[in-house]
Amino acid sequence: MITTANIEKYRNGDFLQFVNNVLELLPQTQADQLNVGSQRANLQTAAQQMxxxxxxxxxxxxxxxxxxxxxxxxxxxxxxxxLLEAYQYHYDATTKNNAFALLDVVHRFGDRIYKMRYQLETATINSIVAEWQEKNSEAITQLQLTDWVNVLKTTRCAKFATLSHAKI
Structure with a gap:
């Protein structure tokens, strides 16, 4: 059984929960009866500020x-x-090879990129798009993926613009 609270070891959230528990255990009416009503009111104000x-x-x-x-x-x-997975079964060898090349870049970064944390997902997509544009721009054009890649780039830019102007 704990008889003394080690308040100095509490983190902010733990300390705040401790104070809220004290306030809950000692309602204002009982605090007034014990002549500590003003101290409880001060503690409640301080807890709310914290x-x-x-x-x-x-x-x-x-x-x-x-x-x-x-x-x-x-x-x-x-x-x-x-689309890239479907193009792997295409009858044209160039289309098939381009799909394999682009899909290889995606697979190197993981299978479920869309499930990553926001920042990691953004960094991963930035890397994929940069590598595609640097090494595989002809493949993107040949497979008619330009609009898809532009969606990736514009949503990325729109997010950053939204976040930078947001009051979060």
């Missing part, structure tokens, strides 16, 4: 917009991958 200062905000005005852009980018990546 919660406002230390607790992360979980929402943002731009979150739905970012989620929509992320979904659009994920769908583009999945669509490109599915």
């Amino acid at each position: 919660a406002d200062a230390y607790m992360p905000h979980s929402g943002s005005d731009v979150t739905p917009e970012i989620q929509a852009l992320d979904t659009q980018r994920d769908n583009a990546l999945i669509g490109i991958k599915m």
Whole structure:
């Protein structure tokens, strides 16, 4: 059984929860009866200030917009991958080889890129697009993937613009 709280070892969230537990165990009416009502009120005010200062905000005005852009980018990546997988069975050897080359770049970065954390997914897609444009631009043109790749690039840029102007 714990008889003394080691407050100095608590992290911000732990300390705030401890204070909230104390406030819950000692309602204002009982605090007034024990002549510690003003101290409890001060503690409640301090706890609220601490919660406002230390607790992360979980929402943002731009979150739905970012989620929509992320979904659009994920769908583009999945669509490109599915097209490349289909082109692997094409009758034309050049088309087939171009699909293998582009798909090889994607596979080197992982199978489920669209499930990665936001920052890692962005960095991975940036690397894929850069390598495609540097080494495989003819393959992109030949397979008519230019519009798909442009969707990846524009959603990436739109996200950064949205995030940089957001008040998160």
